[in-house]
Amino acid sequence: MKDLAHTPGDTATEMLVCVTCRRKGASPDDPRRPGRVLYDRIVAEALPAGLTVTPVECLQNCSNACTVALRGGDAKWTYIFSNVDESAHAPMLAAGAAQYHAAPDGVIPWRDRPEHFKRNCLARIPPLSPNKA
Secondary structure: OOOOOOOOOOOOEEEEEEOOOOOOOOOOOOOOOHHHHHHHHHHOOOOOOOEEEEEEOOOOOHHHOOOEEEEOOOOOOEEEEOOOOOOOOHHHHHHHHHHHHHOOOOOOOHHHOOHHHHHOEEEEEOOOOOOOO
16 A cells, blocks of 8 residues: 655554454354454555554454454544454455545545445544534
8 A cells, every 4th residue: 555645743543453353153162263363464454654453352342243443643533343354354444544544534535435334334433622613
């Protein structure tokens, strides 16, 4: 992925990946959780400068595993996405994170969002410091 242009004061973007996610009905004997597989695949992608990927123990969304969150600074919206496929979605997540990172408020225009982002946004959390109009 190409490096994104940054302006002074830009903040880093963080992708949180639940590494304890397990699919409904999955065997508890399987030591390799789908969330860990997803994390490993994401960090193997070419990621944009300014994006960190952080494994987390639980995002409390077990019935809709795998789950990923995007956040970035006090002025950006935070998004939580569910039903992520650990086998196929790492490139889409890397591309979507680059779009999120490039957006000053974290809002990717609807028509430009990855299809999975449109259909599987579990929550959108307002920025800590909303822009005043």
